[in-house]
Amino acid sequence: MSEQLPEGVKRRAFDGTDRLATRGEPVYGEPTDGAWRAWNPHRSKLGAMLEVGMDTGLEGGETVLYLGAASGTTVSHVADFAGPTYAVEFAARPVRDLLETADSRERLFPLLKDARKPATYAHVVESDVDVIVQDVATRGQARVALENRQFLADDGRLLLAVKARSEDVTREPAAVFEDVREELAAGYEVLEAKRLEEYHTDHLGIVARPR
Amino acid sequence: MNDRSSTSAGWFVDIDPADVEAATEAIREETAEVPRNWPAEAVEAGFADDEADYYAKLRESTVESTREAVREREAADDQQLKHSIRAMDDCNRTANELAERLAEWAGTVDPDAGTGVEYARALARGEADDDIAEPVIGSLAERVADLADEADDLREFVDRQTPAVAPNLSALSDPVLAARLIALAGGLEELAKKPSGTVQVLGAEDALFAHLRGHAPSPKHGIIYTHDAVRGTHPENRGSAARAVAGKLSIAARVDHYSGELKPELEAELAERIETIQARTTDEDAGTDGGAADE
Numbered sequence: 434m435s436e437q438l439p440e441g442v443k444r445r446a447f448d449g450t451d452r453l454a455t456r457g458e459p460v461y462g463e464p465t466d467g468a469w470r471a472w473n474p475h476r477s478k479l480g481a482m483l484e485v486g487m488d489t490g491l492e493g494g495e496t497v498l499y500l501g502a503a504s505g506t507t508v509s510h511v512a513d514f515a516g517p518t519y520a521v522e523f524a525a526r527p528v529r530d531l532l533e534t535a536d537s538r539e540r541l542f543p544l545l546k547d548a549r550k551p552a553t554y555a556h557v558v559e560s561d562v563d564v565i566v567q568d569v570a571t572r573g574q575a576r577v578a579l580e581n582r583q584f585l586a587d588d589g590r591l592l593l594a595v596k597a598r599s600e601d602v603t604r605e606p607a608a609v610f611e612d613v614r615e616e617l618a619a620g621y622e623v624l625e626a627k628r629l630e631e632y633h634t635d636h637l638g639i640v641a642r643p644r
Numbered sequence: 645m646n647d648r649s650s651t652s653a654g655w656f657v658d659i660d661p662a663d664v665e666a667a668t669e670a671i672r673e674e675t676a677e678v679p680r681n682w683p684a685e686a687v688e689a690g691f692a693d694d695e696a697d698y699y700a701k702l703r704e705s706t707v708e709s710t711r712e713a714v715r716e717r718e719a720a721d722d723q724q725l726k727h728s729i730r731a732m733d734d735c736n737r738t739a740n741e742l743a744e745r746l747a748e749w750a751g752t753v754d755p756d757a758g759t760g761v762e763y764a765r766a767l768a769r770g771e772a773d774d775d776i777a778e779p780v781i782g783s784l785a786e787r788v789a790d791l792a793d794e795a796d797d798l799r800e801f802v803d804r805q806t807p808a809v810a811p812n813l814s815a816l817s818d819p820v821l822a823a824r825l826i827a828l829a830g831g832l833e834e835l836a837k838k839p840s841g842t843v844q845v846l847g848a849e850d851a852l853f854a855h856l857r858g859h860a861p862s863p864k865h866g867i868i869y870t871h872d873a874v875r876g877t878h879p880e881n882r883g884s885a886a887r888a889v890a891g892k893l894s895i896a897a898r899v900d901h902y903s904g905e906l907k908p909e910l911e912a913e914l915a916e917r918i919e920t921i922q923a924r925t926t927d928e929d930a931g932t933d934g935g936a937a938d939e
Contacts, residue, residue, distance in 0.1 A: 517699055525717040528710060535707055540699055542706040544671075545713040556655045556676035557706065559683055584679050603856045 438483065440493025441514030447471050453480060455513035458537035460530075461506050474632045477507040478568050478594035481632035487625055487640055490590045491515075496562045498584050500548040500577065501569035504530035511566065512541040519558045523547045548577050551584070561586040568594045572601075575616035578641075582620045585643050591621055597635040606635040617641065654682040656691040661701060668709035721809045722832040728801050729823040735795035739764075742788045750781055764788035811906050812896035816914060817871050817889075824867050825893065836894075836901035843897075844868060844890035868893065873918040881921050888917045 438444070438453075445454040447464045453472040464471045474480040482489060493514045502508045502520035504527035512518040517540045522528050528545050535541045546554045548569050562584050569577055574595050585591065595613050597606035614623055621641035629636040655670040683698045692698035717723070743761045750757035750767070757763065767785035799820065806819035810832055814822040828846040829835035835843070845852050847867030854860035865874055865886035877885040892914040899907055 525714045528714050529718070532707060532711055532714070535703075539703060542703055543710045544706060545710045545717070551679075552675045552677060555679040556653065556674045557671055557682070557702070558679055560679040560681055602853060603858075 437488060439489075439491035439514050442472070442483070442491075442493070442510075443469070445469050445471070453483060455510045457509060457513035458534075460509045460534045461504075472510050473506075477510065478629060478633055478636060478638065479507050479566055479592060480510065481629045481636075482592065482594070482627070482638040482640075485627055485629060485631065485638070487627055487638055489592055489640055491564065491592075495564045496559070497564045497566060498558055498562045498581065500565065500567040500581060502531055502543070503527045503568075505534035505543075507566070507568070508541065509534040509538065512538040515564070516540060517559075518542065519544060519554075519562070521546050521548050521554060521558075548581065549573070551580050555583070558584055560584060562589060564590050564592060566592045568596075570596050570599045572599060574599065575613045578617060579620045582643055587643060589643065591639070591641040591643070593617075593639040593641065594629065594633070595637040595639060596633075597637070606637075610637045613637070614639070620644065652677055652680075654680065654685055655705070656682070656686050656701075657689065659691070661691055664705065664708060667701075667705040668712060671705055671709040672713055720831070721805070722826050725802065725805055725809055725823050726827040726831065728798055728805065729820070729827045732795050732798035732802060735791050735798060739788050739791040739795060742784065742791065746781070746784050746788055749784075753778060753781065761788060761792045765792065810897065810900040811904070812899050812910060813893060815906070815908075816892055816896045816911055817868075821867065821870055825897070828867060832897065832901050835897045838894065838897075840887075840891045840894035843894045844886050865890075873914065877918070877922050881924055884921045885918060888914065888921060892917075 442453060442455055444451045445466055447454070447466060453474065454466070454469040455472055456468045457470060459465050459470045461476070463473060472480045474484040479489075491514075494516045497511055497515045497518045499508050499511060499518060499520045502522040503524075505520065508518065508520045508531065512534075518538075519542050520531060520535075521544045522531060523546065525545065528543060531543045535543050542557070544554055544557065548567075549571070560583070563586055565578070565581055565585050567574070567578055567581070571577070574593070578591055578593055595610060597604075597609040600609045600613070610626075614626065617623060617639070620643060622644045623639055623641045625640040627638050629638050653676065655667070655674055659666050659670055683692075683695050686692045686698045687694060692701055739761055743759070743764045746764050746767070747757060747759040750763075758766070764785045765788075767782060768789035802823045803819045806814045806823045810822050810826065813825070817825075825843065825846060826832050826835055829838055838846075845863050845866045848863040848865065851860060851863035855862045864883040868874055868886055868889050871889050873889050874882055874885045892910055896907075896910055899905065899910075
């Protein structure tokens, strides 16, 4: 398989199967192999995006703003290969776990903030970040992406996982995705979009750049 | 330019690098309209020696600030309530499950073995038959009795705490139902922000989503079914009763969250409305048996 994995992410054999892996302290009981720990695409939308071969443009060492960090499953992998990583999450309970993953990661900055209100963290998160990763399970996912565009460098990338059920459980996912892409067009140019069905039901992975 | 009041300054402005407390507060409380190149500005302002030093300070401050914010948010009383009611349900469910297993087992040794948690309690006290000589059965019975006791303690805690957290809500329903609604909504504030139509079907999510997908009738009530006014109303009028109860409970939750004052008139209004609903003649007869509340 020809693929462009970021520096610091590798395919390694765990129990005979090749899996994505990064180097860092394990955080959710994932299998490890020396310093490497497996990245489970079933639990991570970004992991799934890499697994289905999307061109994320990630190279390693980027400055990242992660929206919807939850308990830090994916963020911990991102912080393993990226540079300074700002992790925004609004629910208190998962942030308790997120803080633990931050213990062993020196460039991971956890923030208990609402991704729908960027002004509440714009005094902390720097401008011109290289990548925004967004995985928020709320209504108005496109709006969140648009409102946070101000943090992104002109040549930066938005890596967005859209959850159809968060927008409207009753509608066809395909119709929801169409709406999200349309709304997103106000601030982004979509470079690639792919269903993550294999790993996450009713999710669409989007790679976009600001326009 | 570097003026706090302009809300366009970085979190580190006017802060002594050694003053962790001030830094954590700035991260929690301040805002900015737009992000800027904070690492560079911080170095320029002399807050940090270089970029690496800035990131080290940023990490220390964000971790500390976020830890504090999490602690504060989770210690909120309605959150304590949420955990206690869930723990109570877990204890009850587990005690019942184990009691069933115990009865099954004891029945093979003693044909006169009873059933349920009460039997487990009797067995644990040594009041049941002596036929059961097997010590592990007795020990299992003790475990069930302990779990049931724990559930009772938790219920007492809920009964005691809920009126303090949500006085109107618990006066209008009962402490356990009030705590359940808070737990289902995720907190008192969340409950206060929900429309009464949502409160009406809290706890009936499966039925609601089946309805929204278009292959089921809309649920008339969720957990508020346990409210006397709903249960005590004839099935034909239960939808109306559930609507009335949900309406008043949402108002009560809002009063509890936003003002906290006790409003006894809510109770009278609800009672009056329910009386009207229950007075409606139904096909059979106005079925108002009062719905004795025991779970």
